[in-house]
Structures are given as structure tokens and as C-alpha cells.
Amino acid sequence: MSIVEKALSKLHAAKPRGSETAPRDIGAPAHAAPAAPAAEPAPIRSRARIAPRERIQVDSESLRRQRVLPPVESLDHIADEFRRIKWPLLGAAFGKGTAPVPRGNLILVTSSVADEGKSFTSINLALSIAVERDCRVLLIDTDNIKARVTNVFGLQNRPGLIDCLKDGTSKLGDMVVETDIEGLAVLPAGRQDSAAPELFASRRMEYLLTELAEQDPSEILLLDCSPLLAKNEPQVLSRIVGQVLMVVRADYTPRPLVLDALALLERNKPIHLVLNQTNADLLAKYYGYHQYESYEGRNG
Numbered sequence: 001m002s003i004v005e006k007a008l009s010k011l012h013a014a015k016p017r018g019s020e021t022a023p024r025d026i027g028a029p030a031h032a033a034p035a036a037p038a039a040e041p042a043p044i045r046s047r048a049r050i051a052p053r054e055r056i057q058v059d060s061e062s063l064r065r066q067r068v069l070p071p072v073e074s075l076d077h078i079a080d081e082f083r084r085i086k087w088p089l090l091g092a093a094f095g096k097g098t099a100p101v102p103r104g105n106l107i108l109v110t111s112s113v114a115d116e117g118k119s120f121t122s123i124n125l126a127l128s129i130a131v132e133r134d135c136r137v138l139l140i141d142t143d144n145i146k147a148r149v150t151n152v153f154g155l156q157n158r159p160g161l162i163d164c165l166k167d168g169t170s171k172l173g174d175m176v177v178e179t180d181i182e183g184l185a186v187l188p189a190g191r192q193d194s195a196a197p198e199l200f201a202s203r204r205m206e207y208l209l210t211e212l213a214e215q216d217p218s219e220i221l222l223l224d225c226s227p228l229l230a231k232n233e234p235q236v237l238s239r240i241v242g243q244v245l246m247v248v249r250a251d252y253t254p255r256p257l258v259l260d261a262l263a264l265l266e267r268n269k270p271i272h273l274v275l276n277q278t279n280a281d282l283l284a285k286y287y288g289y290h291q292y293e294s295y296e297g298r299n300g
Contacts, residue, residue: 055178056153068123068152082128085121085245085274090132092243092270093220101270103242106213110225110234112261116249117276119148122224125245129220130183137220138176138212141189142237144196149224150188153179160190164208165199172208197232206240228261235264244271250278 063069070078091097093104109125111118122139129137141149144162155177164170178185199205213221223241225234238244244265248258265271 055180056155057180058153062154063123063152066152068120070124078124079128082124085272086125086128086132088272089243089245090129090135090220094135094218101242103210103213103240104270105217105219106209106221106223106241107243107245108223108225108234108237108241109245109247110238110261111227111247111249112229112253112257113227114230116227116247116253118227118247119143119146119152119224121245121247121274121276122149122222123152126184126222127181129222130181132183135218135220136183136185137222138185138187140187140221140223142200142223142233143226144189144192144233145226145231147189147192149186153177153186153188155186155188158188158190160188162190162193162196162199164190165202165204166193168204172212197236200233201236205237209240228264229257238265242269244269245274246271247274247276249276252277 060069089107092101093107094100109118109122126137126139129135139149140161141147142161143149147156150156150158150160158177159170159175161172161175164172164175172187175190176185176187193199209221212219223237225237228234228246246261262271
């Protein structure tokens with residue numbers, strides 16, 4: 001059993017899925033019928049809008065070398081932390097325990113400045129959402145400069161979001177790459193382009209993301225984006241999405257920078273904050289996670 005599989009098995013130990021089929025080889029269509037359809041229940045989740053041309057295998061050792069996966073001894077603790085992060089997001093997206101948020105399944109992950117753990121949070125949050133029984137997650141790399149998610153999954157040479165924005169005939173779904181982790185797919189950033197801010201601010205960008213969100217309301221679209229104070233793209237994208245998740249590195253990011261970044265966001269939608277890399281005492285008290293509500297327009 002790979003490290004990723006061990007991590008995921010711990011994440012959904014309380015919700016066993018029953019018997020699972022072996023991962024398909026790269027190139028096998030994701031919609032291929034199982035060998036004995038009569039003996040298998042209908043899949044809970046499907047990506048009906050596309051027919052993926054291939055399925056990549058996630059190299060858990062590579063992810064660990066890139067410090068994306070947590071140490072083995074921290075798996076239980078990290079899994080629980082990401083449950084605390086994902087459930088308020090899913091509640092707002094699907095109206096569980098609260099009124100659903102418009103476009104709530106479109107979630108932007110950003111930070112104030114670089115090196116706060118934004119992509120680590122995006123990837124591990126996507127892995128945690130993927131084990132949910134009633135939804136799946138598409139991890140979208142919108143950081144056209146660093147393209148951390150794209151590089152982590154080895155998708156550097158593939159067309160992606162920017163290519164689709166420049167080509168008016170392409171569909172985002174055609175560029176989505178399925179993984180051998182059930183419930184998780186990735187959309188690469190695509191080639192670097194100096195016109196990325198204008199492309200992200202275009203009507204086509206809003207149309208493509210809205211189309212994806214509406215075609216499969218049970219799917220979470222998780223956008224890993226550049227820092228708010230470093231690039232223009234996250235501010236533009238924050239107007240399209242329904243929720244914003246902002247990562248703040250403890251004892252690293254000055255409070256004025258956090259407030260400056262928050263001031264760039266609209267106050268009419270949920271803004272959640274994750275306090276990353278807290279010390280042990282703070283973590284024991286606050287669980288490393290805060291939901292920031294005063295910027296939702298309710299408290300001024």
C-alpha cells in the first residue's frame with residue numbers, strides 16, 4: 001500500500017467504501033465498465049462532462065520528497081486538521097447546516113505573500129475532499145508563474161488553463177487530468193503567459209469556471225492561486241468564486257500585510273482563514289484553523 005493510499009485510508013476510516021477496483025492503467029478511459037457490473041453498485045460520483053484520455057498515477061514518494069505529503073507520524077493529526085478545514089467549506093457549498101453560498105463549490109485558495117503554505121494546503125485539502133462519499137474535487141492550478149500544483153503532479157508539459165483561455169474553441173474539461181486517487185482530478189496551469197492577468201479578467205474565464213461549477217454542482221473546484229499582494233490574478237478570481245480560503249503562516253506574515261490582503265477581497269462572501277505552522281501550544285488550543293467571519297460583511 002502506497003503512502004498516499006495509507007493517508008487516504010486513514011482519512012476515511014470511519015466511512016468505508018467497500019470493495020474497490022484496481023486503478024486503471026494510464027490511457028484507460030475512466031468510464032470503462034467494470035468486469036462484473038451486476039456485482040458492483042453504481043458509482044456515487046462520476047465526471048459525466050468529459051471522457052478523460054488518460055489517468056495518471058500519483059507518485060507518493062515524489063510528493064513526500066517535495067514536502068507536499070506530511071510525515072507518516074503526522075498523518076492522523078493532519079487528516080483531522082483538514083477535516084476541520086473542509087467541512088465548513090463543504091457546508092457552505094452544499095447547504096449542509098447552513099444556507100448554500102452562490103457558487104459555493106468554487107473555492108479560491110490564496111495567501112498574502114509567498115511561502116505561507118498555500119499549495120501544501122490546496123493539495124492536502126483536495127486529498128481530504130476526495131475521500132468524501134458525496135462529492136469529488138477538481139484541483140485547478142491558477143498560479144501561472146510558479147505552477148506548484150502542476151509541477152508536483154508532473155504535468156509541466158501539458159496544456160492547461162491558460163491554453164484554454166487563449167484558444168476560444170477549447171474546453172476546460174478536455175484538459176482535466178484524472179488521477180488514480182478516486183475522486184481527485186487536476187487541471188494544469190498550462191504555458192506561462194505575460195497576459196495571464198488579462199486572460200483571468202476576461203469574460204471567457206468567468207464563463208468557463210461558471211460552466212464547470214454548474215455542470216456538476218456536486219464537484220468542488222479548488223483553485224490554487226498566487227498570493228494576493230504579489231499578483232493581480234487572485235483579486236480578479238475572487239470575484240468569480242463563491243468562497244475564499246486564505247492561508248496565513250504563523251509567526252511569519254505581519255498582521256498589516258494580512259489586513260491589506262483581506263482588504264482586496266469582497267466582503268459579500270465567506271472568507272476562511274487557515275493559520276499554518278503554529279507552535280504546539282497554539283495548535284493544541286486552536287487546532288491550527290480559524291474561520292474568519294468579520295470580512296463577510298456582517299460585522300463591518
